[in-house]
Amino acid sequence: MDHVIHTELILRQHPLPLALDHRALGLCIEACMECEQACTSCADACLGEGRPDELVKCIRLCQDCADISDITARIASRQTAGDERLLRELLHACALACKLCGEECLKHSGLDHCRACAEACERCQQACTRLIAAASA
Amino acid sequence: MDHVIHTELILRQHPLPLALDHRALGLCIEACMECEQACTSCADACLGEGRPDELVKCIRLCQDCADISDITARIASRQTAGDERLLRELLHACALACKLCGEECLKHSGLDHCRACAEACERCQQACTRLIAAASA
Amino acid sequence: MDHVIHTELILRQHPLPLALDHRALGLCIEACMECEQACTSCADACLGEGRPDELVKCIRLCQDCADISDITARIASRQTAGDERLLRELLHACALACKLCGEECLKHSGLDHCRACAEACERCQQACTRLIAAASA
Amino acid sequence: MDHVIHTELILRQHPLPLALDHRALGLCIEACMECEQACTSCADACLGEGRPDELVKCIRLCQDCADISDITARIASRQTAGDERLLRELLHACALACKLCGEECLKHSGLDHCRACAEACERCQQACTRLIAAASA
Numbered sequence: 394m395d396h397v398i399h400t401e402l403i404l405r406q407h408p409l410p411l412a413l414d415h416r417a418l419g420l421c422i423e424a425c426m427e428c429e430q431a432c433t434s435c436a437d438a439c440l441g442e443g444r445p446d447e448l449v450k451c452i453r454l455c456q457d458c459a460d461i462s463d464i465t466a467r468i469a470s471r472q473t474a475g476d477e478r479l480l481r482e483l484l485h486a487c488a489l490a491c492k493l494c495g496e497e498c499l500k501h502s503g504l505d506h507c508r509a510c511a512e513a514c515e516r517c518q519q520a521c522t523r524l525i526a527a528a529s530a
Numbered sequence: 531m532d533h534v535i536h537t538e539l540i541l542r543q544h545p546l547p548l549a550l551d552h553r554a555l556g557l558c559i560e561a562c563m564e565c566e567q568a569c570t571s572c573a574d575a576c577l578g579e580g581r582p583d584e585l586v587k588c589i590r591l592c593q594d595c596a597d598i599s600d601i602t603a604r605i606a607s608r609q610t611a612g613d614e615r616l617l618r619e620l621l622h623a624c625a626l627a628c629k630l631c632g633e634e635c636l637k638h639s640g641l642d643h644c645r646a647c648a649e650a651c652e653r654c655q656q657a658c659t660r661l662i663a664a665a666s667a
Numbered sequence: 668m669d670h671v672i673h674t675e676l677i678l679r680q681h682p683l684p685l686a687l688d689h690r691a692l693g694l695c696i697e698a699c700m701e702c703e704q705a706c707t708s709c710a711d712a713c714l715g716e717g718r719p720d721e722l723v724k725c726i727r728l729c730q731d732c733a734d735i736s737d738i739t740a741r742i743a744s745r746q747t748a749g750d751e752r753l754l755r756e757l758l759h760a761c762a763l764a765c766k767l768c769g770e771e772c773l774k775h776s777g778l779d780h781c782r783a784c785a786e787a788c789e790r791c792q793q794a795c796t797r798l799i800a801a802a803s804a
Numbered sequence: 805m806d807h808v809i810h811t812e813l814i815l816r817q818h819p820l821p822l823a824l825d826h827r828a829l830g831l832c833i834e835a836c837m838e839c840e841q842a843c844t845s846c847a848d849a850c851l852g853e854g855r856p857d858e859l860v861k862c863i864r865l866c867q868d869c870a871d872i873s874d875i876t877a878r879i880a881s882r883q884t885a886g887d888e889r890l891l892r893e894l895l896h897a898c899a900l901a902c903k904l905c906g907e908e909c910l911k912h913s914g915l916d917h918c919r920a921c922a923e924a925c926e927r928c929q930q931a932c933t934r935l936i937a938a939a940s941a
Contacts, residue, residue: 399838403845406916409852426837427810433881434814440723441820441884449714450611456730457608457616460601463874468594470844473852474587476630479594479623486619493613505817536701540708543779546715563700564673570744571677577860578683578747586851593867600737607707610715642680724885731882731890734875742868748861750904753868753897760893767887 407472417520417527418469424513424520425466425487431513432459432494438506451497455510458494461487462517469524481528484521491518544609554657554664555606558621561650561657562603565628568650569596572635575643588634592647595631598624599654606661618665621658628655681746691794691801692743698787698794699740699761705787706733706768712780725771729784732768735761736791743798755802758795765792818883828931828938829880835924835931836877836898842924843870843905849917862908866921869905872898873928880935892939895932902929 401419404411411418436455439448465487468480495514501507538556541548548555573592576585602624605617632651638644675693678685685692710729713722739761742754769788775781812830815822822829847866850859876898879891906925912918 400841403842403917403920406920407845407849407852408854422841426841430811430833430837430877430881431814433878434818437727437882437884438818440726441818443720443819446717452714453608453611453711454613457605457612459878460604461616461620464597464601466841467597467844467870470841471590471593471848473848474590475594476591479598479626479630482619482623482626483598486616486623489619490616493616506814509814509817537704540705540780540783543783544708544712544715545717559704563704567674567696567700567740567744568677570741571681574745574747574864575681577863578681580682580857583854589851590848596741603704604707604733607704608711610711643677646677646680727882727885728887731879731886734878735890735894738871738875741871745864745867748864749868750865753872753901753904756893756897756900757872760890760897763893764890767890 404470404472409472411472412477412528413524414527417524421484421517421520421524422466422469424517425462425469428462428491428513428517429459429466431510432456432462435498435506435510438504439501442504448501451494451501451507454490454494454497458490458514461490465521477528481525484525484528488518488521488525491515491521541607541609546609548609549614549665550661551664554661558654558657558661559603559606561654562599562606562624565599565650565654566596566603568647569593569599569631572643572647575641576638579641585638588631588638588644591627591631591634595627595651598627602658614665618662621662621665625655625658625662628652628658678744678746683746685746686751686802687798688801691798695758695791695794695798696740696743698791699736699743702736702765702787702791703733703740705784706730706736709772709780709784712778713775716778722775725768725775725781728764728768728771732764732788735764739795751802755799758799758802762792762795762799765789765795815881815883820883822883823888823939824935825938828935832895832931832935833877833880835928836873836880839873839902839924839928840870840877842921843867843873846909846917846921849915850912853915859912862905862912862918865901865905865908869901869925872901876932888939892936895936895939899929899932899936902926902932 432455436452491514495511498507498511569592573589576589628651632648635644635648706729710726765788769785772781772785843866847863902925906922909918909922
């Protein structure tokens with residue numbers, strides 16, 4: 394993916410050495426960004442479906458997941474003088490948000506936006522989990 | 531504080547019953563909002579001090595803490611169809627961000643904005659910890 | 668309001684002189700924070716009302732208004748090396764978001780959270796407008 | 805770019821007809837996301853350069869631009885019951901933030917992250933300007 398390479402490249406331009414693997418970090422940031430976008434779109438599309446009662450939980454979890462994946466991408470993008478414990482806690486919270494949101498979206502996989510959102514959530518959950526493993530190594 | 535009461539009031543106007551204590555929730559949201567503002571101001575004031583080298587860690591942790599306390603306030607403000615585990619994970623991450631940021635700010639307590647920020651962080655950490663306890667009860 | 672004074676105080680602790688009036692700036696930041704919280708709560712409460720069809724527009728505008736008032740508070744909180752044109756453009760966008768959201772909420776003023784949100788939007792719109800005037804003076 | 809197509813696809817899955825051109829909208833959202841990431845990375849890399857005094861303005865404008873491009877992507881992603889005037893005002897503010905930030909970054913184009921950030925800002929400014937034109941057509 395063109396974009397992931399771009400994120401990884403900008404991470405490599407940082408003046409300080411990076412404790413984490415650039416590739417895993419770049420992929421995680423990218424997956425978080427994609428997840429924020431998919432969740433924002435999905436919450437909004439659910440709202441427009443004209444049957445929001447059954448989609449209330451989906452809308453709520455998409456909103457939470459968008460908010461968490463946004464700041465996970467931000468904080469993971471910062472490499473200067475941070476604290477790795479904080480990134481790890483946040484990655485755990487983000488992975489949980491993705492899991493909950495993805496599972497709920499899968500219940501409405503007849504809706505294209507819910508299926509696409511479930512896939513973005515799964516990619517993000519995996520990328521967070523891999524970065525947690527890389528950060529603990 | 532006038533403002534906390536306002537947040538608590540708007541929480542009480544929600545159509546669904548709330549699992550959590552309205553007062554603890556309102557205080558936590560309010561403390562997160564205050565913390566986001568104090569951290570944003572402190573990061574910016576540190577940047578303007580003309581000796582950013584010794585304040586680099588403070589700026590970084592203030593940025594992270596502002597981002598996390600912002601979405602903790604948002605997600606805690608939502609009462610419809612959410613998942614309590616997610617709120618709990620996020621409250622833990624927010625309390626950690628406040629602890630790290632507050633400790634760093636205390637090292638520069640000769641700077642008024644750092645001292646004020648450390649106090650806001652401490653209030654937010656305590657409010658998050660109390661809400662975790664209330665949510666687990 | 669206790670809180671506004673706190674925001675104004677932390678603004679006064681900044682090392683650089685401020686082009687804008689501290690009081691107008693502090694009030695605007697505070698009003699934006701209150702507006703973000705009220706809009707987040709109102710969107711969520713509308714979602715829980717069990718009749719979201721008539722509240723779809725309200726939910727949508729509350730989400731937009733929460734997002735804009737959040738970053739208006741952030742950017743207005745920064746005093747170091749910024750650009751006043753940008754703050755002014757953002758204040759205009761925030762005032763418009765508040766106007767649109769507040770007008771929509773007033774249509775459902777039978778709902779307590781919508782009435783409270785309309786009031787928060789109006790206060791925020793006025794505070795933004797006053798700060799624009801102060802910035803242009 | 806793989807990613808733009810993904811954003812455009814998820815926009816097409818929305819249940820309601822879209823007033824705007826899907827392609828211009830998808831490209832703008834994607835450019836805003838890339839810009840938020842580049843600005844977040846650049847602000848942080850500048851902070852780590854060990855000579856932050858000359859980079860203070862760059863850090864500040866990158867932070868503002870990251871905040872604005874984030875919510876521009878969010879609000880542009882929503883297609884349900886919104887207000888086009890608000891999107892337009894926000895696109896103008898985002899284009900201005902990109903212009904100011906990109907111009908400042910170009911002053912330090914000897915730094916790879918500043919050059920990359922300037923490019924991301926320019927792409928985002930162009931995408932916002934194109935979407936304004938499309939929205940006014």
